[in-house]
Amino acid sequence: MQANPSFGVMVLQNAPWPVLLERARRVEAMGFDAVWVADHFVNPYAPDQDWFEGWTLLAALAASTSRVRLGTLVSSVTLRNPALLARMALTVDHVSSGRLEFGIGPGGAPFDYQMTGLATWGPKERVDRLGETLAIVLALLDRGSIHHEGTYYRIDDAILNPRPVQRPHPPLTIGALGPRAIGLAARYADAWNVYGVAAGRDIRGRLSHDEAVEATRRRSRLLDDACAELGRDPSSIRRSYLSFQGISEPILAPDDFIRFVGAFQAVGMDDFVVYWPARVNEEQALEALARDALPRLRHCRARLRHRQRSTGIDGSNRFPPGRHADTRPRRTFTWPLTAVLRPRRSPRSATTRECVAAVQLVSAPFTERRHEARTADLRSVSLPRRPGGPGASSRRRRSGAPDAAPGAARSRRHCRTAPPPRRARARGPAWTAPSG
Numbered sequence: 001m002q003a004n005p006s007f008g009v010m011v012l013q014n015a016p017w018p019v020l021l022e023r024a025r026r027v028e029a030m031g032f033d034a035v036w037v038a039d040h041f042v043n044p045y046a047p048d049q050d051w052f053e054g055w056t057l058l059a060a061l062a063a064s065t066s067r068v069r070l071g072t073l074v075s076s077v078t079l080r081n082p083a084l085l086a087r088m089a090l091t092v093d094h095v096s097s098g099r100l101e102f103g104i105g106p107g108g109a110p111f112d113y114q115m116t117g118l119a120t121w122g123p124k125e126r127v128d129r130l131g132e133t134l135a136i137v138l139a140l141l142d143r144g145s146i147h148h149e150g151t152y153y154r155i156d157d158a159i160l161n162p163r164p165v166q167r168p169h170p171p172l173t174i175g176a177l178g179p180r181a182i183g184l185a186a187r188y189a190d191a192w193n194v195y196g197v198a199a200g201r202d203i204r205g206r207l208s209h210d211e212a213v214e215a216t217r218r219r220s221r222l223l224d225d226a227c228a229e230l231g232r233d234p235s236s237i238r239r240s241y242l243s244f245q246g247i248s249e250p251i252l253a254p255d256d257f258i259r260f261v262g263a264f265q266a267v268g269m270d271d272f273v274v275y276w277p278a279r280v281n282e283e284q285a286l287e288a289l290a291r292d293a294l295p296r297l298r299h300c301r302a303r304l305r306h307r308q309r310s311t312g313i314d315g316s317n318r319f320p321p322g323r324h325a326d327t328r329p330r331r332t333f334t335w336p337l338t339a340v341l342r343p344r345r346s347p348r349s350a351t352t353r354e355c356v357a358a359v360q361l362v363s364a365p366f367t368e369r370r371h372e373a374r375t376a377d378l379r380s381v382s383l384p385r386r387p388g389g390p391g392a393s394s395r396r397r398r399s400g401a402p403d404a405a406p407g408a409a410r411s412r413r414h415c416r417t418a419p420p421p422r423r424a425r426a427r428g429p430a431w432t433a434p435s436g
Contacts (some may be wrong), residue, residue: 003396005261006271007294008034010073010242013052014043015058020052023276024061028068030290034101036073036273041116044109055088057149062096073193073242073273074175078107078118078368082136083146083158090141090164098165103193104137105175106130127180128152134188160182173240179222185237186226190213191271194219195242206244209263213432216241217267246275251285254292261297294374 014022024035039054054072062070070092074086085104093100106126114122121129134148138144140160164170174184174189175196185192197210207215220239227234241264245251251274252260261272277283284304320372 004150005265006033006238006240006272007290007297008032008036008240008271009276010036010038010246010273011276012043012247013037013054013057014046014049015322017052020026020057021061022063023063024068027276030090030287031294032068033289034069035065035275036071036101037061039072039075039079039103041079041112044111047111047115055092057098059092059095062092062099065096065099067099069099069101069171070096072103074103074105074110074173076105076107076112077126077133078109078112078121079116082133082153083155083160085133086137086140087158089137089170090162091161093164093166093170094162096372098170100166100170101173101191103173103175104130104133106192123178125152127178127184128173130181131184134172134184136409138169138188177219182219182222183226186223186230186232186234189237191238192223193240193242193273196244206248209260213267214262216264216269218256220268234296239268239418240273242270242273243273246277246286248283251282251289253285254289254296257289257293258297261293272339291393300354313330363413400401 009032011020011023011027015023027035037057040051042050043051043170054075058070058072071184072073080088089100106123108121108123108126108127110120112118128153129152131146132153135150136148136153136155136158139148139157141164144161144163145157145159146155147157171190172188173193174181174185175193176185177194182192194216195208196209196215198207198215206212223237224234227237241430243249243260251257264272274286274289277286
């Protein structure tokens with residue numbers, strides 16, 4: 001199971017700089033974990049709208065915030081040479097003191113080609129270019145130099161200094177929907193991002209909630225299979241979901257958002273991103289979500305990790321050493337939050353003392369059960385009777401059977417609760433005062 005879930009906000013760069021800075025600082029103050037920005041030449045759905053370049057904006061936000069992590073969701077391979085992109089990521093990693101989340105994807109927005117004079121790349125070429133870009137960028141960030149001659153890019157002895165703050169490189173998030181791009185995520189990614197649209201469609205082809213959950217389940221299985229082919233542990237890749245809440249859907253109420261998160265956690269998602277609300281009257285809904293939903297989600301996830309560690313479900317002690325030779329990677333089981341947040345049905349919760357006593361009753365000998373039940377006051381526990389147990393003497397009198405012989409052992413009713421009779425100590429002759 002992964003660590004605590006992460007919750008981020010996508011702040012679209014379609015407002016003046018002072019407003020964007022205020023929004024990023026408010027996201028940080030609310031307690032969210034990350035601020036994400038888009039990476040397109042223009043807003044793909046409103047090209048005439050005000051719009052700032054993503055990586056330049058990211059560097060400015062890095063110098064103006066202190067805690068929140070910062071990233072692009074996701075950088076398009078269309079707009080930059082891979083070596084230049086690695087240099088930009090290195091710069092923002094240093095400006096932010098190691099808070100960069102490096103997001104990248106195959107791109108494909110039509111205006112990114114049309115308005116920059118590039119020939120349009122088909123889906124296959126975009127994924128192939130993404131693979132070459134990842135190999136170049138990671139080599140530069142990890143080793144500091146590369147010489148590359150590929151199908152689309154030629155890099156002659158490029159050098160990248162200084163080294164990144166985050167070693168070996170800033171966490172790499174790959175946005176991927178199709179099987180080939182998901183295969184690249186399995187090979188290179190530290191995190192994988194997905195959102196609820198059909199493959200090859202944009203935000204206008206978004207899926208319903210149930211369809212998005214099922215599509216995410218299928219894509220997550222594709223990632224598992226790709227990791228298995230590469231011999232990589234699938235649980236080493238964090239899985240994030242970008243919701244349309246705030247841009248084309250309203251921000252959910254805290255309880256509804258908890259159920260939303262639980263549905264996607266049940267299919268393997270770890271992290272969640274919503275949009276900064278496009279309407280001013282929804283900003284209070286985002287604050288309520290941060291105030292009322294995020295602490296509960298983080299607390300429940302901590303309880304689940306404790307439960308999994310204690311039961312071995314997280315894989316930490318599932319297979320004792322030397323007992324199993326199968327070392328294939330396994331996807332760790334995730335408890336859905338709906339099971340934790342479901343209210344208790346019993347009218348009274350058992351105390352710790354009662355729980356311990358109940359466990360002892362299962363395994364203790366019969367002679368101790370009555371005593372344990374009495375000390376814990378477990379009135380609901382019905383204990384079986386056996387011949388010779390408590391009350392046997394009165395039953396024998398009613399049936400005409402002779403009582404036990406005098407001096408026999410005391411009833412079991414008193415064998416644990418009353419002290420045994422004292423033995424008479426041997427005494428010497430009575431002391432008398434000396435005569436004379």
